[in-house]
Amino acid sequence: MQPAGDRAAFLAGFVVAEGCFTRNGEKRFLFAVGLGSSDGEFCRALPALLGVGSVHTHPRRQPHYQDEVTYAVRALPDLIEVVVPFMDEHLPPSHKREQYHAWRADLMEYWETKARRVKPCVVDDCTEPRRAKCLCRNHYYEQYGQ
Secondary structure (H helix, E strand, O other), rough: OOOOHHHHHHHHHHHHHEEEEEOOOOOOEEEEEEEEEEHHHHHHHHHHHOOOOEEEEOOOOOOOOOOEEEEEEEEEHHHHHHHHHHHHHHHHOOOHHHHHHHHHHHHHHHHHHHHOOOOOOOOOOOOOOOOOHHHHHHHHHHHOOO
């Protein structure tokens, strides 16, 4: 689900100011928005706007800091299917967009060449995940019995 109109423009502008695209190691990618607890309601609204991600609250790191609220998307399919199309369409020209493009290139290369994904059953028109002998459970039991 993608926010429409003014919401999308607002969210994209907010990402330019507060968003973060990071990579930790070879296979861990993250899109995050972190705010102080006084502005945390915005982070809590993001899962409903984008339809993916989670929100976490972290205690303050210093006595004079606020607690932190972080919205994060870590799941590769969510990054590929939701975050990338949204950012491609709505992120305005900025330094953050340049950072995003470098992160996106790494993400797409990983997704296309190294990511492990469940392969579908080899029977035509079956989208269930493979199990034994490259067949889904139903087709395996049809062919080999229980």
